Amino acid sequence: MSAAPSSRADVPPEPADANALAVNVWPTGAHRDEQGVLRLGGIEATTLRDRFGTPLYVLDEDEVRAHARRALEAFRSAAGAHGAQARVYYAGKAFLSTEVVRWVTDEGLAVDVCTGGELAVALAAGADPARLGFHGNNKSVAELERAVEVGVGSIVIDSLIELERLAAIVERRDASQAVLLRVNSGVHAETHDFLATAHEDQKFGFALEDAAAAVARIREIDGLVFVGLHCHIGSQIFGTAGFRESAARVVELHAELLAGGDIPVLNLGGGFGIAYRAEDDPTPIEELASGIADAVAQECAVRGIPVPSLAFEPGRAIVGQAGVTLYEVGTVKPVRVDETLTRLYVSVDGGMSDNARPALYGAQYSARLASRTSDAAPALVRVVGKHCESGDIVVDAEHLPGDVAPGDLLAVPATGAYCVSLSSNYNHVPRPPVVALRGGEARVIVRGETVDDLLARDAGLTVLTEGRTAMPVLSERSEPK
Incomplete structure (x- = not known):
């Protein structure tokens, strides 16, 4: 590096x-x-x-809780102004521990996880599985099995292979699983290339032109319930311009898909920026919420369709x-x-x-x-x-x-x-x-x-019957300060 x-x-x-x-x-x-x-x-x-x-x-802790409350109020208020509901997900990848899960769920947030490990932490913290969303571009069969088993609220499907894996699981279990389809709106957030996740040449989601076929396949499967689209344009984003453009494209697809049945949810992601230096000027969460909700409502009005329930993932804005x-x-x-x-x-x-x-x-x-x-x-x-x-x-x-x-x-x-x-x-x-x-x-x-923790993972060390290494070392953190 x-x-x-x-x-x-x-x-x-x-x-x-x-x-x-x-x-x-x-x-x-x-x-x-x-x-x-x-x-x-x-x-x-x-x-x-x-x-x-x-x-x-x-x-x-009080800072995390305050940001969680502020975000939830902002998005609920913004969606409510258009007769819609809103759910806010805490992004587990930002920082995850059982304590933090308890803080954000206490404040009314749902939790987004993207691996079996993150799912395990959220469940160990006592999070309601129905208020968990499961992301990821390469969920294993075991991870999908576990998600269905515990009753995860929604799984965001990222590929056709994953779709078929999940179809086999729900059929075998005679289960019902709510799913969203991740799509790429083609909007490139004004951010670092590695943080911009909606342009097409990257690993996440479906191109807009491929989404209808994927949704049709989901709707063919008895055990899968298609509840909506998911789109995430990047991270550390200031301003609403990218979200507005993305919303226009995704709402267009949402409207087309309504011909095949109800679609109750639209998840527009998040990745809202924070200040790292004094000169940084992040957009207030209330302005982001109202700007995005207004854009969705405007696009829905043009097409004569109701505003769906909205979901958001503020990302680092909660804990950063x-x-x-x-x-x-x-x-x-x-x-x-x-x-x-x-x-x-x-x-x-x-x-x-x-x-x-x-x-x-x-x-x-x-x-x-x-x-x-x-x-x-x-x-x-x-x-x-x-x-x-x-x-x-x-x-x-x-x-x-x-x-x-x-x-x-x-x-x-x-x-x-x-x-x-x-x-x-x-x-x-x-x-x-x-x-x-x-x-x-x-x-x-x-x-x-500690250094002892590092050595404990080294299978090449001679281990004594007491379970200690042959040459004990003094942990750096055990030294007196």
């Missing part, structure tokens, strides 16, 4: 105060105390470091801003970029193993000192990880106080989505724990790994 270095155009403007927290990026309750220490959920970042070590994923990752600075090194520009490389004790997005997508993040403030002049820095990889970049370009030094605690905001989900053991680095904050209390909701 590698990431291209920033050009000067990519460098954010130098801030008036390199200690300030941009309100559009950080969790609502984040602030600095009188000593300049960052507080998250009412707890000092330094206290979290002392208790749980670093790197550390921190997740504000609620997350902050804490790191400890290990080394600081000035690097001369050219005759007029020097960049300070700040190395931290994590990296691409806990946040792969900068290496995968060139994703941009921001950072702030968390253990103190400083009056030092801002310096252009690149925050990098400890991995043996030149593309191991956490924050590509940021301004921090120029006296940033080893031992400082660094906080990277907006890491609630996809960082835990994409984490790895690259270079045999254990994955960090996830700590949830609420009411001034912190608790581990996903345990961190």
Whole structure:
């Protein structure tokens, strides 16, 4: 993996105060105390470091719940204005644990899963199977069997092969299963190519011209109930233009398919963007909801058909801003970029193993000192990880106080989505724990790994009868802090 270095155009403007927290990026309750220490959920970042070590994923439970409530209200209100109902799905791929499933379902959201593992987590959390949607372009027979067995609310069919697999399962079980058909509207979201999922040259869904035949086949199968179309145009999307164009194309297909029977649901996906840096300006969820619902209603009115129930998948917009990752600075090194520009490389004790997005997508993040403030002049820095990889970049370009030094605690905001989900053991680095904050209390909701955990998976080690390795090792996280 590698990431291209920033050009000067990519460098954010130098801030008036390199200690300030941009309100559009950080969790609502984040602030600095009188000593300049960052507080998250009412707890000092330094206290979290002392208790749980670093790197550390921190997740504000109240923030997640608030975003879930806001999204549900926005879409229900927008759909209700046109006499329709709305369902909002939490995207399990953004970040999934049994605790988070309980939070979002408590707040009225359904849950979207795309693998047998995600399904297992949702069920273990006590989620109502009828309020689960099952996505994925290559669901195995075993995964489909399990989904039908537990009574998953809907399965999104992604291919003809999957359709026939599911047909065989419902026939064998004498079961009934609601399904949607994923279609590609051909609308390319204004986002990174790997995040744009509705253009035709990609692995998901059916082309619009192939959808009618697939729906006809679904309707031939006694055990399958066709309930609607599904379309997802991408992720980290600002604005409603792409959704409006996509809605026009999908509603046209929806109207044509009504000749064969009722179609109660239209799922228009989501992938709504969040702010990762101060200059980002995501569209408010209420504006997105009303814009999309209005577009669907307008297209339905033109065709003289009723507005179906609408479903949405906000994605990172529910959990992204609620997350902050804490790191400890290990080394600081000035690097001369050219005759007029020097960049300070700040190395931290994590990296691409806990946040792969900068290496995968060139994703941009921001950072702030968390253990103190400083009056030092801002310096252009690149925050990098400890991995043996030149593309191991956490924050590509940021301004921090120029006296940033080893031992400082660094906080990277907006890491609630996809960082835990994409984490790895690259270079045999254990994955960090996830700590949830609420009411001034912190608790581990996903345990961190240790070196012992990594070695336990190595089948080449000699194992003693006590079940321990022949050469016990001291876990990094068992060392006193």
